Amino acid sequence: MAKQTPPTLPPGPRRTLSEELHALHRRAGWPSLRDLVDGLGNGVASRSRIGDVFAHPRLPAWGLLELLVAELARRARRPDPAAEVDRFHALWEAAAEASDEPDSPMPWQVDVGQRRFTTLGVYLQGHFNALEKKIEEAEMLIAHSGGNTRYIDKVELNRRHDALGKAKLMATFVRRELESIIHDGDQVMLQRLSETTFRKFESAVDDLLWNSS
Template sequence: MPAWKKPDLLEGPLKDLNDALHALHKRAGYPPARRLQARIGKEVFSHTKIHDALTKALLPTRGVVELVVRELAKMARPPIDDIEAEVNRFAALWHAAHGDAPEAAPDHASDRAEGPMGDLGAARSTKRESEGEIQMRAATAHVYQTLVELKRLRPDPNHEWDLYLRTAGEERLAAVEAELGPRDEEGSKIWQDEWERLIQQLEVQTLDIDDTALRERIKDAREFMEWHTETFRVLRWPERKTRLIAARYAMESIEAFRGGDPLPEPSKEYVEMRGVSDLMDELDAERR
């Protein structure tokens, strides 16, 4: 594949980042944007967003840089032994360029977000906000919208099956089937694919949150959503309950941050989930 055209940039941190991206792209064999998109996940970034990261005279978002670099590093020849070190090297280049150049808006920056997130177009046009503030407002809106979608996601069609089996054990399989009917394997796969898509999307979007405290809260909530099996084992909460509690915690934190208020205390139920996490960590430590 041919090399991508470099943008015209003055000497400085942004050019250093762009030159490094092009060098890594060359080392990976000049893979096309659509191939990189397929490796990262088609629902995460558009292929044009990936192409723009190397060809536009704008600072790409941190999330785009991290995931593109990670995939290019995996494809590089000769191989890159320490991919995390390479990702960290580019993170340092990105931070050096941050504030030195205008930033590209995150994907779907014209989308509307539900509820307190308001209209991103209006946020972008607020003259009193700096570019960094507008970028942060857009990033939090995208995360918030994904959390809304996660809250709306219905339970796995087989969730009742799973609840019964985890409670009663495999020996009651015939009795469970007699009571609930056959498992909906196709419906469950569709649900699982959508759940995984949203979780991955949330993970990537969180990379663009510059505020450390808020980013860690969203990451914490996402990990609880992924960890729902352990919550069921200890608290007997179905997956959807864990997901709703975690999503609500992250959404309330974003609402407070955008309103300039202190981040809220976690709910009693969220604290219970955290207690389960601490308990499992202690048990794992004892086993080791």
């Protein structure tokens, strides 16, 4: 089983879609990302792309979501997988329409009175905490696999520890940068952090999860 961490989202159609997807994933028995890659078929979608559908705040493409919902509905033994796909398409349409509204705030924006201010820092902190939790879970899996030397060789175990060390080092760096930038109130640097260093941190965690699963 591999429960996925949902994104931090404000109330609305996008969060409803995310909550329903995670509920379907639970009913399907929490198949791992690797299991879903195999279930969708060779070359259909990578592990990281499927992971983004569960964990990224942006609205996923309907084509991939449709295939993922059908596969989860099959695993959950839903009586009518096609009806489940139709239900999710309605949820996706509502989320897409809401995101297309010109006055609709982004997930990290909040309206207060006549002005809108950004809270990107709050969003990044929530996302950072979710990624840090994934590192902790992976560390537990690696520690467990280290005790089963019959099923894993030393080279593989060292590779997993290297991925863990890289992810933990990136976490320390990102935490320090995030706290410093938020303290200084530097919006430009915060945006730059979200688009560069934070992406590298996400990639390091994704590599860790792939190596430890």
